[in-house]
Amino acid sequence: MPLSGSTYVGLLSANLPSRWLSVRRSWRGLAAFAKAAFALAGLAVFGAVHAQTTAPLPVAEVAPGVFVHQGRHEENSVDNAGDIANIGFVVGERCVAVVDSGGTPAIGRALLAAIRQRTALPVCYVVNTHMHPDHVLGNAAFVDPAGSVRFVGSIRLPAALSARTAVYQSAISLSTGEPCACTGGEGSEAAALEARPVPPDLLVDGEMSLDLGGRALHLRSWPTAHTDNDLTVFDEATATLWLGDLLFEERIPVVDGSLRGWLAVLGELRTLPARHVVPGHGALDLRWPDALVPMERYLNGLVVEVRTALRARKSLAETVDAADPAQLTGWKLAEEYHRRNVTAAYVELEWED
Amino acid sequence: MERRQFLLGSAVLVPTWGFGLARADDDQPTPEWDQLREQLFSGRPIATDGPALPILEAPARAADAATVPLALRSPFDQSASRYVKTLFLVIDRNPTPLAAIFHFTPESGRAEVETRVRVEQYTFVRAIAELNDGSLHLASSFVKAAGGCSAPAGKDPAAAAANLGQLRLRAEAALEEGPRRARLMIRHPNTSGLAMDQLTRFYAKPHFVRELNILYRGQPVLKAELTFAISENPDFSFRFLPGSGGELEARVVDTENLSFTSRVQVGGTGGG
């Protein structure tokens, strides 16, 4: 008996991306960015003006010249304006390097105001530890029309940002009070335009050092772990290691790269000689390398949970349904993220054996 | 406005994580569905009640926007006189609402597919069964998007590209009479081409698996026409009738016209 074949092939192939662009609002928004992107360089002036009027973000000096703001353990919301990640800056003799910029341009501007409270030196680098919106969407506050600010990230960061632009615009419209496409709203064009992620123009493939004037930052890109574009920053002067989301404390880790890759990277990180560490989320006075232990335990637990399900021939749906975040009492936001981690672990580990 | 009110209502109706069956109150029209329904079925009646409705299993909330497991199942075994000819998978608010079309024969045993899809926004997911008598039957389910605005993008596109074209085809052990389960795993980035490179301002070319043919002893069991709504590393479970044993074959073609084939020997029922 022949299959009924391709009666509907016309409809499927009519669904080519060029056509879709005119169909879905979010993708139409994406096209609008292409046109408006660089016209928005004016944002820098905008940012500078706001720096004088925006309340500075509270920061702690975790080591001489190293300032960090601790984000809240919450999802993006109107209340927190995307202030959910640890972000901060390092002050050299010539200029300042920002390490992660926060979840909205407003948080970026508040960080800039905090910098201005402590130094008049210019910002010369904005380093992004990885692609997630709570770490990159404040970049717009630091854009400088003269191009004297370099945006720095892993060589794999631009592609990762591109693939997520539309969704991140939704994330920002959520945290600025605009309806969010993630929750079924449409978001405003203005909020979406401002949410345009500013991509890096200085890419790290392996290792790179930045000179802040008498102060060196050593950057290192890592194989796929938390994401495929993780970058660490080591401040030589104080032996402070910024780990980005390679380290979560208190807030449940999110596997958005490779579970086994992350465990392997943790093994290497553990050997780095750091006096202070800055996690992407969590406390700023952690002992090193003991700070890695709870996260390693959680990730290893995920491996065991999912391998057991795979051996029992459980489907992805069955495995996710059986996952029990309530047992993870030590982690905040487990209810929101544990099932996602089980999903990521399953699709990675199912190719083993 | 109307839609937002409705969404709030659904949040109350669908409070759990469970992978539930579609409920009658899930069957709500949307502009996307109205348009697609007209294009696909132009005014033909579609039953939303009765014994022939397909079973649609979907999570009430997507745990990961990039990988949402779905199952579409016919409630009855295929026979020469009564069988599901086609299952349509529709995801109303995706950039590609028509996500996949699966064609079956009486030899398929039972019309059934489990797969994984990308879901970016709060949306209805729909399974429409077309029977050999031409009748249409619809099941719908509402899926809330993942928290934290999780993106439907691949996690490690370089790894997916490096392994592109690896297939794994397996039939389950013969535990019972009747249609046997089998699964095809495909290593493929299955990318949309909708993401613009921020530096070059170019859109990547879409590259996804567009067609899948499953044959058993040379006879068609399942043919699928697919889009990038299917997740990275496309995965399909389905049924077939093993009879006295034979060769199960999967042929996969992507949008670059790369084709991949995998074959596996299957024992008959009771024969091991």
Ligand SMILES: [Zn+2]
């Ligand atoms: Zn992160």
